[in-house]
Amino acid sequence: MGIRREKTCLVLGGGGARGVAHLGVLQVMEREDIRIDCLVGTSVGAVVGACYALNPDSLSESRRALAYFNSDEFAGNPFKKVFLKSEDVEQNFLSTLISSVKKSYVFSNLLRKKAIFPGERLYEVIADLVPDREFSDTKIPFAVPALDIHTGEEVLLSEGSIRQAVYASCSLPGFFPPVEHQGKVLADAGVIGPVPVSAAKEHFDPLVTLAVDITSTLETMDSMSCGLDVILRVESIAGSRLNILELEKADVVIQPDVGNKYWSDFSGFESLIQAGVLACEAKLNEIQTALRPRSFFWKSRVRS
Numbered sequence: 001m002g003i004r005r006e007k008t009c010l011v012l013g014g015g016g017a018r019g020v021a022h023l024g025v026l027q028v029m030e031r032e033d034i035r036i037d038c039l040v041g042t043s044v045g046a047v048v049g050a051c052y053a054l055n056p057d058s059l060s061e062s063r064r065a066l067a068y069f070n071s072d073e074f075a076g077n078p079f080k081k082v083f084l085k086s087e088d089v090e091q092n093f094l095s096t097l098i099s100s101v102k103k104s105y106v107f108s109n110l111l112r113k114k115a116i117f118p119g120e121r122l123y124e125v126i127a128d129l130v131p132d133r134e135f136s137d138t139k140i141p142f143a144v145p146a147l148d149i150h151t152g153e154e155v156l157l158s159e160g161s162i163r164q165a166v167y168a169s170c171s172l173p174g175f176f177p178p179v180e181h182q183g184k185v186l187a188d189a190g191v192i193g194p195v196p197v198s199a200a201k202e203h204f205d206p207l208v209t210l211a212v213d214i215t216s217t218l219e220t221m222d223s224m225s226c227g228l229d230v231i232l233r234v235e236s237i238a239g240s241r242l243n244i245l246e247l248e249k250a251d252v253v254i255q256p257d258v259g260n261k262y263w264s265d266f267s268g269f270e271s272l273i274q275a276g277v278l279a280c281e282a283k284l285n286e287i288q289t290a291l292r293p294r295s296f297f298w299k300s301r302v303r304s
Contacts (some may be wrong), residue, residue, distance in 0.1 A: 007206070009039070009201070010036045011195055011212065012041035012045030017272070018258040019043070020269055021214055021276035022041075022048040022061045023276060024278075025280040027273070029057055030057075036140060038204045039140050040156075041140045042169055042187050042190050048132075049142055050142065065269075069269060073291055079206050087260045091269065103218065119171065119177045119179065122171060129161070130163045137246050145189040146179075147189040148184045155184060157187075160182065169190075170188060172187070172191075173191060175289070189246075193243065195246050196246070197211050198246060208290050209251050210250065211254065212254045213243065214255075214258055215292065252283055252290050257278070279285050
């Protein structure tokens, strides 16, 4: 009987710009010599996870991301500046989009097309951030969940092109068209679970599962002005309930204080990283406690 290698699995959740906090979590884990044996990430968690699995150096990846968001290439692309909101964009992208939906512009467009934006625009962003490599090139075993919209099943991608898998995982239904990949039609699995703990446990069967949740807190909503507000509110409630169920399956949950930061707001890059650092530091005792008894169990299994 073979020895299971994947002792500790880190699961990185989705949440747009808030995913920058994942880099802070990774920095603390490196500093404290907490070994990550495998990674699973969805949506922006897939972006960060892919980059880190290929290059397990959080400081290097943080510098690379910061350089990208400060680059002329980023600043000179109107779509990227709006989709990945920077400090000089006056109005939040999501607010603008919802406003447009309420005015029926986007809604009528959705009746005629598969998505609001062409997939090529999203792929350009992914290509800027994720190297064009294969899963076999990773230094840490890595997998990406995606939703097969034909069968309704969640699939875990762990072979072939990493960039294409991340692209599928980031294709938010309605915003971008689904991605045809490996004979399936795939979309962002974050709609059924922002933090894919179950998928990680099923695929890698780790002894310890550490989950990073960057979703915003569901707050009380006093009034809703139209039917769209009600639909979006119910969707948020359902997503929050599903996320709670997923997080209960993790050994330790790390929740950076991202406030109510919009998923498309990449301003305050350093503060997001620091939120990840502080959240992980606050959980160090829990992490060490979760790892300690399992390490003894692991050694006994090896001896036997």
